[in-house]
Each structure stands twice: as C-alpha cells, then as structure tokens.
Amino acid sequence: MYPDNFYSSTFTLLADAEVGKHWYWNLAGFLIHGQVLVVIWFVFVLLLLFAFLGTRDTDRIPNSWQNFAEAAVDFVTDIARDQLGESFYREWVPFIGTLFLFIFGCNWAGAVIPWKLIELPEGEFAAPTNDINTTVALALLTSFAYFYAGLSKKGFGYFKRYIEPIPLLLPINILEDFTKPLSLSFRLFGNVLADELTISVLTSLVPLVIPLPIMALGIFAGSVQALIFSTLAAAYIAEALE
Numbered sequence: 001m002y003p004d005n006f007y008s009s010t011f012t013l014l015a016d017a018e019v020g021k022h023w024y025w026n027l028a029g030f031l032i033h034g035q036v037l038v039v040i041w042f043v044f045v046l047l048l049l050f051a052f053l054g055t056r057d058t059d060r061i062p063n064s065w066q067n068f069a070e071a072a073v074d075f076v077t078d079i080a081r082d083q084l085g086e087s088f089y090r091e092w093v094p095f096i097g098t099l100f101l102f103i104f105g106c107n108w109a110g111a112v113i114p115w116k117l118i119e120l121p122e123g124e125f126a127a128p129t130n131d132i133n134t135t136v137a138l139a140l141l142t143s144f145a146y147f148y149a150g151l152s153k154k155g156f157g158y159f160k161r162y163i164e165p166i167p168l169l170l171p172i173n174i175l176e177d178f179t180k181p182l183s184l185s186f187r188l189f190g191n192v193l194a195d196e197l198t199i200s201v202l203t204s205l206v207p208l209v210i211p212l213p214i215m216a217l218g219i220f221a222g223s224v225q226a227l228i229f230s231t232l233a234a235a236y237i238a239e240a241l242e
Contacts, residue, residue: 023123035123036131039115043105043128076100076230083234088241092234095145099138100230103129107192107222111215127192127222135189139181142233150240158240180236184229191225 025034054069062070076097080089110127118125128134150158162173195218202214 023120033131035120035125036128036134039109039125040128043109047101047105079230080234083231084238092237096230096234099233100226103229104223104226107226110196111218111222126196129188130193130196132189135185139185142184142236143181146236146240149237153241184232188225188229191221195221
C-alpha cells in the first residue's frame with residue numbers, strides 16, 4: 001500500500017498538467033493554438049534541412065546525409081508498395097512519405113526536446129500530435145486522399161461500393177467512412193498525450209532515473225504511431241483503388 005501523501009501528490013500533478021491549456025493567437029478574428037504552430041514550423045524547418053543536406057551533394061557513393069535521405073525514401077516507398085501494389089504505389093509515395101515524416105518528426109520533437117524549459121504565458125510547447133486538432137486534420141486529409149483515389153480511378157462508379165455486396169449494407173458502409181478518420185485521429189492523439197502525461201508525472205515524482213526508460217519507450221512508441229498512421233492511410237487508399 002502507498003501512503004496517502006503519494007496519492008495526493010500524484011493527483012495534484014495530474015491536475016497541474018497543462019492539458020487543454022493553449023497559448024492563443026488571434027489571427028484575423030480566429031483563435032489559433034500558438035504553441036502548436038511554433039513546434040509544427042520547427043518540425044518543418046528540420047525536415048527541410050534534412051532534405052537539403054540529403055540532396056545537396058548527391059553521389060553514386062552516398063555520403064552520410066545522403067544515406068539517411070535514401071534510407072528514409074526507401075522506407076516510405078516500401079510502405080506504399082506493400083499496401084498499394086506495384087501498379088499504384090509510385091504516385092502515392094509523396095503523400096504517404098509526407099504523412100510518415102511529419103508525424104515522426106512531431107512525435108520525436110515532443111519526446112526528445114526539453115520544451116518544458118521554455119515558459120509560455122499559457123500552456124506549454126509539446127508534440128503537435130498531442131493536440132486533437134492536428135490529428136483530426138491529418139485524418140481528414142487521409143479521408144480526402146482515398147476519396148480522391150477512388151473517384152479519379154472509377155469516377156462516380158466508386159460509390160457503387162456502398163451498396164455492395166447487398167444494398168442492405170449501405171448504412172454500415174457509410175458509417176465506416178466516419179469511423180476511419182475517428183480511429184486514426186484518436187489513436188494518434190491518445191497515445192502521444194498519454195505518453196507525455198506519464199513522463200510529466202514520473203519526472204515530477206522521481207526526476208532522476210525512472211523516467212528515462214519511459215522516455216525511451218515514448219520515442220519508440222512515437223515512431224510506431226507514425227508507421228501505423230501512414231500504413232493505414234496507404235491501406236485505405238488501396239481499398240479505394242481496388
């Protein structure tokens with residue numbers, strides 16, 4: 001049994017965790033989550049820098065940065081090829097690769113960089129994927145992508161799938177299109193948020209050694225979540241192209 005002060009301190013830390021608090025920017029009458037945009041721009045800069053270094057001096061014998069860039073391209077190409085097949089994967093590599101690298105960069109930015117050292121008027125810097133607005137936007141983008149894939153290949157005949165194999169399945173097939181973005185967005189959001197809350201509480205309770213394995217696990221989990229999201233996005237597009 002733990003002493004009462006352990007439970008009280010734990011609940012206090014959970015209550016003090018800045019979940020749902022944001023540093024709002026007022027842009028043309030719209031309230032924007034400023035801390036999320038700052039970290040997203042930071043991730044964009046890192047990805048652009050990585051792309052620049054990887055393609056600056058290309059050679060038949062790759063250097064270190066070119067090796068990293070080619071490995072990343074090969075990895076996302078394999079994701080697209082495995083899900084979409086040889087016939088369709090090439091045109092979707094940029095989209096699948098962008099999803100993977102963006103989510104990977106956001107998750108790692110939240111897990112590796114000590115953002116809590118920077119104080120804000122409200123809220124705190126963290127992984128952009130721990131904001132439900134970011135994950136919903138990514139999920140909706142995926143939904144638009146697989147609708148575009150189906151319509152571009154089959155035209156309006158794409159909507160025949162809603163009444164196949166029997167028209168009785170129409171409500172279920174429509175509901176499926178709502179559950180796909182919901183599951184994508186809440187899976188990513190929930191995993192990233194839970195990891196950051198766990199690390200925050202453990203760091204406050206035992207700040208030296210115990211949080212380190214949890215942080216390493218969070219980095220691994222962030223990578224897996226990027227892989228899962230991009231793989232599911234490719235699978236949904238492949239389903240629309242069948």
